[in-house]
Amino acid sequence: MRTKVAMTFRALFALAAAAAVAVGATACSGSNPGSAEAAAAATMFHDDVRSGDVEAACGLLAPGTVEELEEGEPGSCATKLREVDLRATSTVLQSKAYGSDAQVVLDEDTVFLVQSGQNWKITAAGCTSRGERPYDCLIDGS
Amino acid sequence: MKNKPLVTNGLSIGFGLLFLASLTGQAFSGLAYFNEQQMAANLEPVGFWQYVTSSSFAVDVSENWQSEYLQFFLLIVLAVWLVQKGSPESKEVEKRGLESDKDQMIGQYAKEDSPAWAKAGGWKTVVFSNSLGLVMGTIFILSWLAQSVAGFTAYAQEQLENLQDPGSWTEYIVSPEFWNRTLQNWQSEFLAVWSMVALSIFLRQRGSPESKPVGEAHDATGVQG
Numbered sequence: 049m050r051t052k053v054a055m056t057f058r059a060l061f062a063l064a065a066a067a068a069v070a071v072g073a074t075a076c077s078g079s080n081p082g083s084a085e086a087a088a089a090a091t092m093f094h095d096d097v098r099s100g101d102v103e104a105a106c107g108l109l110a111p112g113t114v115e116e117l118e119e120g121e122p123g124s125c126a127t128k129l130r131e132v133d134l135r136a137t138s139t140v141l142q143s144k145a146y147g148s149d150a151q152v153v154l155d156e157d158t159v160f161l162v163q164s165g166q167n168w169k170i171t172a173a174g175c176t177s178r179g180e181r182p183y184d185c186l187i188d189g190s
Numbered sequence: 191m192k193n194k195p196l197v198t199n200g201l202s203i204g205f206g207l208l209f210l211a212s213l214t215g216q217a218f219s220g221l222a223y224f225n226e227q228q229m230a231a232n233l234e235p236v237g238f239w240q241y242v243t244s245s246s247f248a249v250d251v252s253e254n255w256q257s258e259y260l261q262f263f264l265l266i267v268l269a270v271w272l273v274q275k276g277s278p279e280s281k282e283v284e285k286r287g288l289e290s291d292k293d294q295m296i297g298q299y300a301k302e303d304s305p306a307w308a309k310a311g312g313w314k315t316v317v318f319s320n321s322l323g324l325v326m327g328t329i330f331i332l333s334w335l336a337q338s339v340a341g342f343t344a345y346a347q348e349q350l351e352n353l354q355d356p357g358s359w360t361e362y363i364v365s366p367e368f369w370n371r372t373l374q375n376w377q378s379e380f381l382a383v384w385s386m387v388a389l390s391i392f393l394r395q396r397g398s399p400e401s402k403p404v405g406e407a408h409d410a411t412g413v414q415g
Binding site (some may be wrong): 111112123144147148149150162163165169172175177181182183185 | 245
Protein backbone atom coordinates (compact mmCIF):
# COMPACT_ATOMS: atom_id res chain seq x y z
CA MET A 49 0.00 0.00 0.00
CA ARG A 50 2.81 2.38 0.97
CA THR A 51 4.62 1.61 -2.27
CA LYS A 52 1.49 2.43 -4.27
CA VAL A 53 1.06 5.80 -2.52
CA ALA A 54 4.75 6.57 -3.07
CA MET A 55 4.44 5.62 -6.75
CA THR A 56 1.40 7.83 -7.23
CA PHE A 57 3.23 10.77 -5.66
CA ARG A 58 6.31 10.05 -7.78
CA ALA A 59 4.06 10.08 -10.86
CA LEU A 60 2.47 13.39 -9.77
CA PHE A 61 5.92 14.86 -9.09
CA ALA A 62 7.18 13.72 -12.51
CA LEU A 63 4.11 15.30 -14.12
CA ALA A 64 4.73 18.59 -12.29
CA ALA A 65 8.42 18.53 -13.27
CA ALA A 66 7.51 17.86 -16.92
CA ALA A 67 5.02 20.76 -16.84
CA ALA A 68 7.69 23.07 -15.37
CA VAL A 69 10.17 22.06 -18.10
CA ALA A 70 7.50 22.60 -20.78
CA VAL A 71 6.71 26.09 -19.40
CA GLY A 72 10.43 26.92 -19.25
CA ALA A 73 11.00 25.73 -22.80
CA THR A 74 8.03 27.73 -24.06
CA ALA A 75 9.25 30.84 -22.24
CA CYS A 76 12.63 30.55 -23.99
CA SER A 77 11.14 30.11 -27.44
CA GLY A 78 8.94 33.24 -27.33
CA SER A 79 8.97 35.67 -30.22
CA ASN A 80 8.70 38.86 -28.20
CA PRO A 81 11.08 41.64 -29.26
CA GLY A 82 13.76 42.42 -26.65
CA SER A 83 16.05 45.32 -25.76
CA ALA A 84 18.44 44.56 -28.66
CA GLU A 85 15.57 44.92 -31.16
CA ALA A 86 14.53 48.16 -29.42
CA ALA A 87 18.05 49.55 -29.81
CA ALA A 88 18.03 48.52 -33.50
CA ALA A 89 14.67 50.26 -34.09
CA ALA A 90 15.83 53.48 -32.38
CA THR A 91 19.10 53.49 -34.37
CA MET A 92 17.27 52.82 -37.63
CA PHE A 93 14.88 55.71 -36.92
CA HIS A 94 17.76 58.12 -36.39
CA ASP A 95 19.61 56.81 -39.48
CA ASP A 96 16.47 57.28 -41.61
CA VAL A 97 15.97 60.85 -40.35
CA ARG A 98 19.64 61.72 -40.86
CA SER A 99 19.72 60.29 -44.41
CA GLY A 100 16.52 62.18 -45.27
CA ASP A 101 14.36 59.04 -45.64
CA VAL A 102 11.62 60.52 -43.44
CA GLU A 103 8.92 58.32 -45.03
CA ALA A 104 10.73 55.24 -43.67
CA ALA A 105 11.23 56.99 -40.32
CA CYS A 106 7.48 57.68 -40.13
CA GLY A 107 6.89 53.95 -40.65
CA LEU A 108 8.81 53.28 -37.44
CA LEU A 109 6.60 55.57 -35.34
CA ALA A 110 3.63 54.27 -33.33
CA PRO A 111 0.26 55.24 -34.87
CA GLY A 112 -0.58 57.47 -31.88
CA THR A 113 2.73 59.30 -32.29
CA VAL A 114 2.14 59.84 -36.02
CA GLU A 115 -1.29 61.28 -35.17
CA GLU A 116 0.19 63.66 -32.60
CA LEU A 117 2.90 64.73 -35.03
CA GLU A 118 0.44 65.40 -37.85
CA GLU A 119 -1.80 67.51 -35.58
CA GLY A 120 -4.97 66.85 -37.55
CA GLU A 121 -3.34 66.87 -41.00
CA PRO A 122 -3.32 63.18 -42.05
CA GLY A 123 -0.45 62.25 -44.37
CA SER A 124 1.82 65.08 -43.25
CA CYS A 125 4.12 62.94 -41.04
CA ALA A 126 7.15 63.16 -43.37
CA THR A 127 6.82 66.93 -43.77
CA LYS A 128 6.42 67.47 -40.03
CA LEU A 129 9.30 65.12 -39.22
CA ARG A 130 11.63 67.17 -41.47
CA GLU A 131 10.87 70.22 -39.32
CA VAL A 132 11.86 68.47 -36.05
CA ASP A 133 15.35 69.37 -34.94
CA LEU A 134 16.59 65.90 -33.85
CA ARG A 135 20.24 65.79 -32.77
CA ALA A 136 22.40 63.31 -34.68
CA THR A 137 23.31 60.21 -32.67
CA SER A 138 25.96 57.57 -33.22
CA THR A 139 26.09 55.27 -30.20
CA VAL A 140 23.60 53.26 -28.13
CA LEU A 141 24.50 53.73 -24.46
CA GLN A 142 21.74 51.62 -22.91
CA SER A 143 18.62 49.75 -23.98
CA LYS A 144 15.99 48.46 -21.55
CA ALA A 145 12.74 46.60 -22.28
CA TYR A 146 10.04 45.93 -19.66
CA GLY A 147 6.82 44.20 -20.73
CA SER A 148 5.54 45.95 -23.84
CA ASP A 149 7.59 49.15 -23.38
CA ALA A 150 11.24 50.03 -23.93
CA GLN A 151 13.69 52.89 -23.54
CA VAL A 152 16.85 53.36 -25.59
CA VAL A 153 19.44 55.85 -24.38
CA LEU A 154 21.64 57.11 -27.23
CA ASP A 155 24.60 59.48 -26.92
CA GLU A 156 22.52 62.50 -28.01
CA ASP A 157 18.92 61.31 -27.51
CA THR A 158 16.58 59.13 -25.48
CA VAL A 159 13.89 57.17 -27.37
CA PHE A 160 10.77 55.45 -25.94
CA LEU A 161 9.15 52.49 -27.72
CA VAL A 162 6.06 50.28 -27.48
CA GLN A 163 5.53 46.71 -28.68
CA SER A 164 3.39 46.28 -31.79
CA GLY A 165 3.01 42.61 -32.74
CA GLN A 166 6.59 41.31 -33.09
CA ASN A 167 8.16 44.76 -33.55
CA TRP A 168 8.92 47.91 -31.62
CA LYS A 169 7.33 51.25 -32.62
CA ILE A 170 8.63 54.58 -31.41
CA THR A 171 6.30 56.53 -29.10
CA ALA A 172 8.67 59.40 -28.28
CA ALA A 173 12.04 60.68 -29.52
CA GLY A 174 14.20 63.75 -29.10
CA CYS A 175 13.70 63.42 -25.34
CA THR A 176 15.54 65.29 -22.59
CA SER A 177 15.57 64.14 -18.98
CA ARG A 178 13.87 66.34 -16.36
CA GLY A 179 14.82 64.20 -13.37
CA GLU A 180 11.79 62.66 -11.65
CA ARG A 181 9.36 64.36 -14.04
CA PRO A 182 8.51 62.84 -17.46
CA TYR A 183 11.05 63.46 -20.26
CA ASP A 184 10.51 66.52 -22.43
CA CYS A 185 10.22 65.17 -26.01
CA LEU A 186 10.22 66.83 -29.44
CA ILE A 187 8.20 63.90 -30.84
CA ASP A 188 5.69 62.64 -28.29
CA GLY A 189 2.70 60.35 -28.76
CA SER A 190 2.44 58.95 -25.24
CA MET B 191 -12.19 -1.99 0.36
CA LYS B 192 -9.77 -0.93 -2.33
CA ASN B 193 -10.28 2.42 -4.09
CA LYS B 194 -8.92 3.62 -7.43
CA PRO B 195 -5.98 6.11 -7.46
CA LEU B 196 -8.29 8.79 -8.94
CA VAL B 197 -10.43 8.49 -5.80
CA THR B 198 -7.57 8.25 -3.30
CA ASN B 199 -5.87 11.31 -4.86
CA GLY B 200 -9.07 13.25 -5.56
CA LEU B 201 -8.11 16.33 -3.55
CA SER B 202 -4.68 16.73 -5.23
CA ILE B 203 -6.10 16.04 -8.68
CA GLY B 204 -9.14 18.30 -8.12
CA PHE B 205 -7.09 21.31 -7.05
CA GLY B 206 -4.44 20.58 -9.71
CA LEU B 207 -7.14 20.71 -12.39
CA LEU B 208 -8.71 23.85 -10.88
CA PHE B 209 -5.26 25.50 -11.01
CA LEU B 210 -4.68 24.51 -14.65
CA ALA B 211 -8.19 25.57 -15.70
CA SER B 212 -7.79 28.97 -13.98
CA LEU B 213 -4.34 29.47 -15.49
CA THR B 214 -5.66 28.65 -18.97
CA GLY B 215 -8.58 31.02 -18.46
CA GLN B 216 -6.18 33.70 -17.24
CA ALA B 217 -4.02 33.22 -20.36
CA PHE B 218 -6.96 33.74 -22.73
CA SER B 219 -8.59 36.61 -20.83
CA GLY B 220 -5.17 38.26 -20.35
CA LEU B 221 -4.47 37.97 -24.10
CA ALA B 222 -7.87 39.47 -24.94
CA TYR B 223 -7.28 42.36 -22.50
CA PHE B 224 -3.73 42.98 -23.78
CA ASN B 225 -4.87 43.02 -27.42
CA GLU B 226 -7.85 45.25 -26.55
CA GLN B 227 -5.34 47.83 -25.33
CA GLN B 228 -3.12 47.31 -28.42
CA MET B 229 -6.10 47.87 -30.74
CA ALA B 230 -7.13 51.00 -28.83
CA ALA B 231 -3.65 52.43 -29.51
CA ASN B 232 -3.76 51.27 -33.17
CA LEU B 233 -0.90 48.84 -32.47
CA GLU B 234 -0.68 45.29 -33.79
CA PRO B 235 -2.11 42.53 -31.57
CA VAL B 236 0.09 39.69 -30.29
CA GLY B 237 -0.47 35.94 -30.70
CA PHE B 238 -1.29 33.45 -27.92
CA TRP B 239 2.21 31.95 -27.56
CA GLN B 240 3.77 35.38 -27.82
CA TYR B 241 1.54 36.57 -24.95
CA VAL B 242 2.07 33.57 -22.64
CA THR B 243 5.86 33.91 -23.03
CA SER B 244 5.81 37.66 -22.33
CA SER B 245 6.79 39.28 -19.06
CA SER B 246 3.29 40.85 -18.92
CA PHE B 247 1.80 37.36 -18.47
CA ALA B 248 4.53 36.30 -16.01
CA VAL B 249 3.79 39.38 -13.90
CA ASP B 250 0.06 38.60 -13.74
CA VAL B 251 0.60 34.88 -12.98
CA SER B 252 3.07 35.28 -10.11
CA GLU B 253 1.47 38.39 -8.55
CA ASN B 254 -0.28 36.70 -5.60
CA TRP B 255 1.70 33.48 -5.12
CA GLN B 256 3.89 34.72 -2.27
CA SER B 257 1.04 35.73 0.01
CA GLU B 258 -0.71 32.38 -0.45
CA TYR B 259 2.44 30.51 0.61
CA LEU B 260 3.05 32.91 3.49
CA GLN B 261 -0.47 32.24 4.74
CA PHE B 262 0.04 28.47 4.88
CA PHE B 263 3.62 28.73 6.15
CA LEU B 264 2.56 30.91 9.11
CA LEU B 265 -0.50 28.79 9.86
CA ILE B 266 1.62 25.61 9.87
CA VAL B 267 4.38 27.06 12.08
CA LEU B 268 2.40 29.33 14.44
CA ALA B 269 -0.19 26.61 15.12
CA VAL B 270 2.59 24.65 16.86
CA TRP B 271 2.49 27.15 19.74
CA LEU B 272 -0.71 29.19 19.27
CA VAL B 273 -4.06 27.48 19.86
CA GLN B 274 -7.70 28.49 19.55
CA LYS B 275 -10.17 26.81 21.84
CA GLY B 276 -13.06 25.41 19.82
CA SER B 277 -11.43 25.67 16.39
CA PRO B 278 -10.78 22.61 14.20
CA GLU B 279 -7.75 24.52 12.83
CA SER B 280 -6.14 24.25 16.29
CA LYS B 281 -4.85 21.35 18.31
CA GLU B 282 -5.89 20.82 21.92
CA VAL B 283 -4.87 23.62 24.27
CA GLU B 284 -2.74 21.26 26.41
CA LYS B 285 -0.71 20.14 23.39
CA ARG B 286 0.90 23.56 22.77
CA GLY B 287 4.50 23.31 21.60
CA LEU B 288 6.57 20.66 19.84
CA GLU B 289 5.04 17.72 21.82
CA SER B 290 6.95 14.64 23.00
CA ASP B 291 8.84 12.18 20.77
CA LYS B 292 6.28 9.58 21.79
CA ASP B 293 3.34 11.74 20.66
CA GLN B 294 5.16 12.52 17.42
CA MET B 295 6.21 8.88 16.87
CA ILE B 296 9.86 9.64 16.16
CA GLY B 297 13.14 7.86 17.00
CA GLN B 298 12.53 4.90 19.29
CA TYR B 299 8.77 5.60 19.24
CA ALA B 300 8.51 5.31 15.46
CA LYS B 301 6.05 2.72 14.14
CA GLU B 302 6.84 0.03 11.63
CA ASP B 303 5.36 2.06 8.78
CA SER B 304 6.78 5.44 9.91
CA PRO B 305 8.82 7.30 7.24
CA ALA B 306 12.52 6.33 7.26
CA TRP B 307 13.74 9.77 8.41
CA ALA B 308 11.29 9.71 11.36
CA LYS B 309 12.95 6.48 12.54
CA ALA B 310 16.53 7.55 11.70
CA GLY B 311 17.10 9.98 14.59
CA GLY B 312 19.75 12.76 14.53
CA TRP B 313 19.73 15.52 11.91
CA LYS B 314 17.57 13.52 9.50
CA THR B 315 14.71 13.42 11.99
CA VAL B 316 15.18 17.11 12.87
CA VAL B 317 15.01 18.07 9.18
CA PHE B 318 12.07 15.78 8.47
CA SER B 319 10.25 17.05 11.58
CA ASN B 320 10.33 20.57 10.08
CA SER B 321 10.20 19.70 6.38
CA LEU B 322 6.69 21.05 5.71
CA GLY B 323 7.47 24.44 7.24
CA LEU B 324 10.91 24.56 5.60
CA VAL B 325 9.57 23.82 2.12
CA MET B 326 6.56 26.18 2.42
CA GLY B 327 8.84 28.89 3.84
CA THR B 328 11.34 28.42 0.99
CA ILE B 329 8.59 28.58 -1.64
CA PHE B 330 7.30 31.75 0.06
CA ILE B 331 10.74 33.42 -0.11
CA LEU B 332 11.24 32.36 -3.75
CA SER B 333 7.77 33.49 -4.81
CA TRP B 334 8.24 36.80 -2.95
CA LEU B 335 11.46 37.26 -4.91
CA ALA B 336 9.55 36.41 -8.11
CA GLN B 337 6.88 38.97 -7.17
CA SER B 338 9.54 41.63 -6.63
CA VAL B 339 10.93 40.97 -10.13
CA ALA B 340 7.44 40.77 -11.66
CA GLY B 341 6.26 43.86 -9.76
CA PHE B 342 9.35 45.78 -10.82
CA THR B 343 8.71 44.89 -14.48
CA ALA B 344 5.13 46.16 -14.23
CA TYR B 345 6.29 49.32 -12.43
CA ALA B 346 9.12 49.96 -14.94
CA GLN B 347 6.70 49.50 -17.84
CA GLU B 348 4.32 52.05 -16.33
CA GLN B 349 7.23 54.46 -15.86
CA LEU B 350 8.25 54.07 -19.52
CA GLU B 351 4.64 54.63 -20.65
CA ASN B 352 4.78 57.96 -18.79
CA LEU B 353 8.16 58.80 -20.42
CA GLN B 354 10.03 58.39 -17.13
CA ASP B 355 13.17 56.40 -16.31
CA PRO B 356 12.35 52.80 -15.26
CA GLY B 357 14.60 52.83 -12.17
CA SER B 358 16.22 49.64 -10.82
CA TRP B 359 15.08 46.54 -8.93
CA THR B 360 17.01 47.59 -5.80
CA GLU B 361 15.20 50.94 -5.80
CA TYR B 362 11.88 49.16 -6.35
CA ILE B 363 12.12 46.77 -3.38
CA VAL B 364 12.45 49.69 -0.95
CA SER B 365 9.74 51.73 -2.70
CA PRO B 366 6.27 52.42 -1.24
CA GLU B 367 4.79 50.78 -4.38
CA PHE B 368 6.37 47.37 -3.56
CA TRP B 369 5.44 47.45 0.12
CA ASN B 370 1.94 48.65 -0.65
CA ARG B 371 1.38 45.68 -3.01
CA THR B 372 2.96 43.25 -0.53
CA LEU B 373 1.02 44.40 2.53
CA GLN B 374 -2.21 44.57 0.50
CA ASN B 375 -1.78 40.85 -0.27
CA TRP B 376 -0.76 39.96 3.27
CA GLN B 377 -3.63 41.66 5.08
CA SER B 378 -6.22 39.86 2.91
CA GLU B 379 -4.62 36.47 3.61
CA PHE B 380 -4.40 37.10 7.37
CA LEU B 381 -8.06 38.17 7.40
CA ALA B 382 -9.03 34.93 5.62
CA VAL B 383 -7.09 32.75 8.11
CA TRP B 384 -8.48 34.67 11.08
CA SER B 385 -12.05 34.24 9.72
CA MET B 386 -11.50 30.51 9.20
CA VAL B 387 -10.12 30.00 12.72
CA ALA B 388 -12.85 32.06 14.39
CA LEU B 389 -15.92 31.08 12.31
CA SER B 390 -15.15 27.36 12.51
CA ILE B 391 -15.67 27.52 16.31
CA PHE B 392 -19.38 28.18 15.87
CA LEU B 393 -20.19 27.12 12.30
CA ARG B 394 -20.11 23.64 10.70
CA GLN B 395 -19.75 22.10 7.24
CA ARG B 396 -21.10 18.59 7.34
CA GLY B 397 -18.54 16.03 6.12
CA SER B 398 -15.64 18.49 5.74
CA PRO B 399 -12.38 17.78 7.59
CA GLU B 400 -11.98 21.58 7.82
CA SER B 401 -15.00 21.60 10.17
CA LYS B 402 -15.92 19.86 13.37
CA PRO B 403 -18.73 17.26 13.21
CA VAL B 404 -22.09 19.08 13.15
CA GLY B 405 -23.07 17.88 16.62
CA GLU B 406 -19.71 18.60 18.27
CA ALA B 407 -19.68 21.15 21.12
CA HIS B 408 -18.54 24.70 20.31
CA ASP B 409 -15.67 24.49 22.81
CA ALA B 410 -14.34 21.11 21.54
CA THR B 411 -10.81 21.65 20.18
CA GLY B 412 -8.61 19.50 17.95
CA VAL B 413 -11.53 17.60 16.44
CA GLN B 414 -12.13 17.14 12.72
CA GLY B 415 -15.43 16.18 11.07
